Amino acid sequence: EVQLVESGGGLVQPGRSLKLSCAASGFTFSNYYMAWVRQAPKKGLEWVATISTSGSRTYYPDSVKGRFTISRDNAKSSLYLQMNSLKSEDTATYYCASPIRTDYWGQGVMVTVSS
Amino acid sequence: DIQMTQSPSFLSASVGDRVTINCKASQNINRYLNWYQQKLGEAPKLLIYNANSLQTGIPSRFSGSGSGTDFTLTISSLQPEDVATYFCLQHNSWPYTFGAGTKLELK
Numbered sequence: 001e002v003q004l005v006e007s008g009g010g011l012v013q014p015g016r017s018l019k020l021s022c023a024a025s026g027f028t029f030s031n032y033y034m035a036w037v038r039q040a041p042k043k044g045l046e047w048v049a050t051i052s053t054s055g056s057r058t059y060y061p062d063s064v065k066g067r068f069t070i071s072r073d074n075a076k077s078s079l080y081l082q083m084n085s086l087k088s089e090d091t092a093t094y095y096c097a098s099p100i101r102t103d104y105w106g107q108g109v110m111v112t113v114s115s
Numbered sequence: 116d117i118q119m120t121q122s123p124s125f126l127s128a129s130v131g132d133r134v135t136i137n138c139k140a141s142q143n144i145n146r147y148l149n150w151y152q153q154k155l156g157e158a159p160k161l162l163i164y165n166a167n168s169l170q171t172g173i174p175s176r177f178s179g180s181g182s183g184t185d186f187t188l189t190i191s192s193l194q195p196e197d198v199a200t201y202f203c204l205q206h207n208s209w210p211y212t213f214g215a216g217t218k219l220e221l222k
Contacts, residue, residue, distance in 0.1 A: 037159075045151075045159065045202055045213040061116070061210035095158055100149065100206050103170060105158035 002026040002104050004096045009109035012086055022079040022096030022106055030074035035099065036081045038092035039108075046092075049081060064090075086113045117141050117205050121214030129222045134190040136217045138203035143183050147207035150179055150188045153216075154199045162201075163188065195221060 008020040020036070036049045049070035050059040058070050069082040079096050091113045096106040118141040128134050138148065146166035151159040161170045163179035166186060176191045190197055198221055203214040 044216045045153075045204075047204075047211040047213070050209075050211075059209045097158075099151075099159070099161060099204075101164055103161035105160075108158060 004104055004106035006094065006096050006106045006109035009094065009111045011112045011114065013115050014086060014088060014113055016086055017082070017084045018086060018111060019083070020081040020094055020096075020109060020111070022081075024077040024079065024096075024104075027102075027104065029072075029077040032098045032102065032104075033100070034070075034072060034079045035097050036068075036070060036079075037095045037097050037099065038090075038111075039095070040089075040092040043092075048094075051079070083111070086111075088113050116210055117144060117208060117212055119203055119205055119212050119214040121203055121217055123217060124215065126217055126219045127222045128193050128219065130193055130195060132193045134193050134197075134219065136188045136201050136203075136219075138181075138186045138188075138214045140184045140186075140205055140207075144205045144207035146182045147205060148179075148181065148186045149204045149206065150177075151202045151204065152197075152199045153202065159202065193219075193221075 003025045005023045012018050037047050039045050048064050051070045055072050067085045071080045093108040093110050095108045098104040120139045122137050148166045150163040153159040162173050162177050167179045178189045180187050201217045
């Protein structure tokens with residue numbers, strides 16, 4: 001059974017940092033591009049980062065470029081999202097996923113940016 | 116960035132109805148368009164990939180069509196369990212972008 005389990009969310013002040021983790025199991029993690037997708041409360045979906053199978057290529061939209069860093073450890077079947085200089089508009093549920101051809105999603109982890 | 120305009124935003128239909136949801140891309144995305152279903156409190160679920168390919172395990176009442184800039188998700192006979200919000204996603208070029216969603220409710 002495929003499982004993606006996110007952790008590391010919580011309440012953080014604006015301007016501070018937070019690192020999300022995602023533990024994968026039930027599939028060959030190293031064979032898949034992975035992503036972080038977020039959803040602000042009662043809002044739509046936003047794709048915030050993608051990483052290639054080896055980790056050599058990463059992609060970010062302008063909204064998070066320069067502040068967020070996606071990384072992976074294939075030996076540990078783990079995905080990460082380092083979030084720096086957080087803003088109130090980063091408040092969202094963050095999903096670890098490989099959702100393009102496969103339908104792999106975590107349950108989501110909430111990040112709240114507020115003073 | 117490619118903008119995805121999804122319509123309608125809200126849809127009310129009866130059990131057994133044929134339902135259609137549309138997505139229009141701001142430029143050509145070939146067939147790189149996926150459809151997702153999201154129920155309250157859950158992660159999205161992939162229904163259709165590459166415009167018209169049914170994901171494994173998804174009921175055949177769901178279908179997708181289109182290419183280029185105009186795409187449609189069709190539910191041939193609405194069932195109560197289809198109440199959800201539906202999103203399109205273009206994965207033709209980075210940054211990948213979602214439509215704003217269509218909330219589907221039972222009449």
